[in-house]
Amino acid sequence: MPSPPLLEVDDLQVRFPTPAGPIDAVSGVSFSVSPGETVAVVGESGSGKSVSALAVLGLLGAGRVAGGSVRFRGEELVGAAPDRLRRLRGADIAMIFQNPMSSLDPLFTVGDQVAEALREHRRTPRRTAKARAVELLREVGLPDPERRVRSYPHELSGGQQQRVMIAIGLACEPALLICDEPTTALDVTVEAQILDLLRRVQRDHGTALLFITHDMGVVSELADRVLVMYAGRVVEHGSVAEVLGAPGNPYTRALIDSIPTPATPRDVPMPAIAGSVPHASDMPSGCRFHPRCPRVHDRCATEPPLHDIGPGRASRCWLHAAGTAGSTVAGVRGVG
């Protein structure tokens, strides 16, 4: 790691109350984001990827951080005063979300919602804030920003709404932008435009991105490093080229294999992972992937730790403990 990390998450545990008792949506999650880099968190539903991101900003709603630490520029955020967190949100760490339509307040103009980010943090005069909002909307590629600044969210397309969300995020020039599946709800051509915009923002402002997604293609195109999450745990992390090119963990391998690509042969079944993602209230004992793992063996009854399997790379699997050199797993052909 060349520079000291901007964000360090260590052994994070997030708990949600349910009628049947508390459940841990995330446990033992650690990662860091350095200035200007893009870290992707990839996983299926229930993996805890979004919860981890919301925990950073203290936006968990009913949930709470039950353990671990979140440090931003060395400052501990877990247990920090609410007002301190508020001052960081939007100003130093901003966040954009999956569904831009529902994420914008329908009753206010987009200009007002962009300007609000400035006014809440810097007491910018109304007129200056409005002028800056136009500039920001132009920067994120909203056509005709002088006019659009007075539009309401419902008058914009999904792609334009997401551009507005990005403008809100950029308003105070944050050092870190958390993106929670920002393109999942968008059409593929619009997705490409938004990803392009985020890349440009990063290049021009040196913003670090923490990018939550379920799409390996997006990870491959955008990120420097990747964390793979499964059932509330980090199962593997490392550089994108290494993790995607030679997955260390059987889950990562199986997940990659089950994605249809232009090269997937049509006349044979897709390699699929048997069973389904476990629910947080009903976690398997031992390795959380073991009931679905093609390489399960007796040691999997105990949960494996994250094993270092290379510089800046680790995988949570007992297969590495055997001392298998360069232990990456070969492709597993599953049956449907």
Next chain:
Amino acid sequence: MTLYVLRRLGYGAVVMLLVTVFVFVIMRLVPGDAVSLQLQDTGVSAAEADALRADFGLDAPVWTQLWLWLGDAARGDLGTSFYSGAPVTELFLERVPVTVQLGLLAMVIGALLGVAFGVVAALTRGSLVDGGVRLFAVAFLSVPNFVVALLLLTGLAIWFAWSPPIVYTGPGEDVTGWLQQIAIPVLALGTGGMAAIARMTRSSMLESLGSDYIRTVRAKGARQRTVVLKHALRNSTTAVLTLLGLELATVLGGTVILEQMFAIPGTGQLIYQAVLDRDYPVVVACTIFYAGLFVLTIIVLDLLYALVDPRIRTGKALS
């Protein structure tokens, strides 16, 4: 927009016409008429009574009466009272301000307190305060307003030995006297609406506070005041506006009984007496007034919706 208002006013006129016809016909179907009630036990002969009926125009068939009345009404003449002989318009204009003051105060107080209680309950969800607000809201919703008035009246009399003045004085002459006079009816009329509005505000505030856009506002680092008062509350107003329309109906209905109970000379009292007396012109005029007030309020509320919510402004509702 103008077109929309005009169209709504047109609909309103049709509604009022239908109400008029309905009341006009129903009143004449009710047994007994103004003449027989007035001449009861006076020993006046049937022939004289018939002459009086002819005088009032009550001898013609109902539809002819209706037609004549509509013709007069179109010229601004709502007829004269069968009893006092005074023009209905005059009788009526005297009393309208009293009822409007009463109803407006009840609605404003109900709405303000309802919204305030609703917001507090939503922000303290699950706490004792929230529980208290919900309990009282259900209680007030299930008790009719005249019962609330009676309870207030007896309670204040027993514990504070205070009761409102018996003779009505307008706010122009004696403000304190007026306030004392109308305090209980206003509270009684307002509580039902207050309870309904508190419940609605609470639930739509909770929905709004849990929404994606509020999460965005929080992620911006907005202050709690901005989150609650600017975004969450404003998004809850449409639901509350809907209730205000319904509350108006309750309040107007309530004035009939409460004005009677507290000897307040408003239109409620007027219509009550007029119905008993079969004073047709007064009944019809009052009914038109109530219907018109209701129609106008609904239009105003629709316009307020559009003011609050830009989606309605540009959307289907106003095309």
Next chain:
Amino acid sequence: MAVTDPAPLFEARDLVKHFRSRGSTVRAVDGVSFTIPRGRTVGLVGESGSGKSTVARLALRLLEPTSGELSFDGVDLRGAGRGELRALRRRMQIVFQDPFGSLNPRMRVLDAVGEPLSVHGLARGRARRDRVVELLERVGLSAKDLTKFAHQFSGGQAQRIGIARALATDPDLIVCDEAVSALDVSVQAQVLNLLKRLQAELGLSYLFIAHDLNVVRYMSDEVCVMYLGRIVERGDGDALFADPRHPYSEMLVSAVPEFDPANTGRARPAPRGEAPSPSRPPSGCRFHPRCPRAFDRCSTDEPVVHPVAPGRTAACHLLEVDR
């Protein structure tokens, strides 16, 4: 099409559906033709507003087309009488995107899957139960799931129930409208495999609609690319995605984030513009405002369909110039 199936199972010709709302007309589907041969899969891809889901509803006569012809197994669907249509409906089923939304939460699996059997009077009591068990086993569930409710299943399992339900009446055609789009990738692969296996076992035909190009390519024998209510290009999926001939197909294919561990980071330029509303389609070629290769004719003349290779067609003026 080089070879025309002598008697395709399903045929749509010049299908048009316009929705009128407040003075404007939404041209959701505007002249779409395709045929589905027996035992084959035709895929529809396109972005939101392309009209692909409307086509699905028109095909099943859940919506009344504004104009155009539909035939199923040689029977004209538009001219069919009520009784005839009812009999045909049994042979055409649909699987929706949200498996939980399309299953009644208060119904047990036995009744959810068995409902079509009762509705069409195909089986009752013991026979119905046996048939439901058979269907469940076919989709990878079992008799012990009979008494469960939808919410007791994962998304993938619930979609299997949806498929079992669609299979109940022994259909010939199943329309899959984004049937795997809401599922996690690991589960999506299972359901795709299941659909393929069922096709092989039962000789089913599919109209397979999805926005994920790779999923459609994997499933389909023929792929139709839709844009603003029209099919702009069609043909074998492998060939179409490897060498798209219509500029829109090209844009769509290049926009898909590429999963390539050997070559991370993206060098290709992002597509420009966004699809306009189908209530105001552009003049001439509907794609011209976004097309990187548009020229003057494109804004005035509507392009006709050109054959570009055996079994492949595209509607673009450039193809005419090329020849």
